Amino acid sequence: MSRSIRTRWAVPAVVGALALAGCAGAGSTSGGAASPSGGSAAPGGTVVLVTHDSFALPDALVSQFESDTGLTLDVRAQGDAGAMVNQLVLTKDAPIGDAVFGIDNTFASRAVDAGVLAPYQATLPDSAKQYTVGDSGELTPIDVGDVCVNADLEWFSKHDLAVPSTLEDLTKPEYKGLLAVENPATSSPGLAFLLATVGAFGADGWQGYWQELVANDVQVASSWSDAYYVDFSGPSSDGDKPLVVSYASSPPDEVPDGATSAPTTALLNTCFRQVEYAGVLAGAANPDGAKKVVDWLLSPAVQAAIPESMYMYPVDSSVALPTSWTKYAPLATKPFSVSPAEITAHRDDWIQAWTSLVVG
Secondary structure, eight states: OOGGGGGGGGGGOSSOOOHHHHOOOOOOOOOOOOOOOOOOOOEEEEEEEOTTTTTTOOOHHHHHHHHHHSSEEEEEEEEHHHHHHHHHHHHTOOOOOOOEEEETTHHHHHHHTOOOOEEOOOOOOOOGGGGSSSOOOEEEEEEEEEEEEEEEEHHHHHHTTTOOOBBGGGSSGGGOOOOEEETTTTTHHHHHHHHHHHHHHHHHHHHHHHHHHHHOOEEESSHHIIIIIBOOSSSSSSSSEEEEEETTTTTGOOTTTTTTTOEEETTTSSOOOEEEEEETTOSSOHHHHHOOHHHOOOSHHHHHEEEEEEESSSSSTTTTTOOHHHHOOOOOOOOOOOOOHHHHHHHHHHHHIIIIIIIO
16 A cells, blocks of 8 residues: 555645646657547547546556557646646636546536536446436546544553543644644645535534634645654654544555554544546537446456555445455444535635634
8 A cells, every 4th residue: 555645635735726727738658649629539639638636547558458449548746636627617618538536526616606517427336326416427436535534552651641532522632733734725634524514514603613622733744745744753754743624435455564563543423435437528629438338447456456446435335355455444324424515615714714813
């Protein structure tokens, strides 16, 4: 499992800044050029997949897809999920690809409302149907991940202090100065944790909760990597905060070889669930190829590769997870949620309110 995958979450979650999206760089895994927008693609040829910067699947899976379909897969990264959606909105009249992967539920409604996606009803496993957005099939759920507070179990044991369990616990005096979070204006997990508090306490109650966290000396980092590696006291980190906003999938990465227990744990009563989607871009040069890409991302082989390649959970629950995940990385049974439409309507206002309240 590569720790480098985690750099995805250190990238700023571009919020309401369309101009920034125009600066997003592009990369390619196969070097093929995209066909002109709106043209008809020849059989086979190239299919361009637009993604966030941390799309990663084994080369063997890509080669098998190309062999099975006769297509060349050209993967083009456009920054984090927010930057990617902004870029797709800016270029919707001349789309920069055929398919997209990595639109998450914090930007899903914006992408649909902007008309950057074409309807495509992929065949979903039953376990994925709970994550659908709308009725027309523009977005196909591919993977999920829980953003949760993580705890350094060894620190709590050494200090003879009970590990907190709930969001409310984090405001108690005994946990004063122990929590590190990320700024939601500059960090995807920071935004997800803000949304967890909105889901838990409501649009009228989350600010009061954050006032309590501020009074309890919460520490704010600009990125996931700063919070986790600089502030957190876990085994792979250098800080003194035994609580940090990270992922339910973080603990397996902390287990030493040969160990039978994890030194950290995710607090599953503090989680917000992120969902990542794929779709066919409206006006794609190769829409048939794009549909094949979406279907491929739902295939058992790709779904099985997602945990160790992209540190997310497959939406197909029939796919076997790595042993370390089944033991140390369970998903939350009741994660907090906010509807994609509500996120789109209020995201910027919530971030501005949080910034005034917490940063000043």
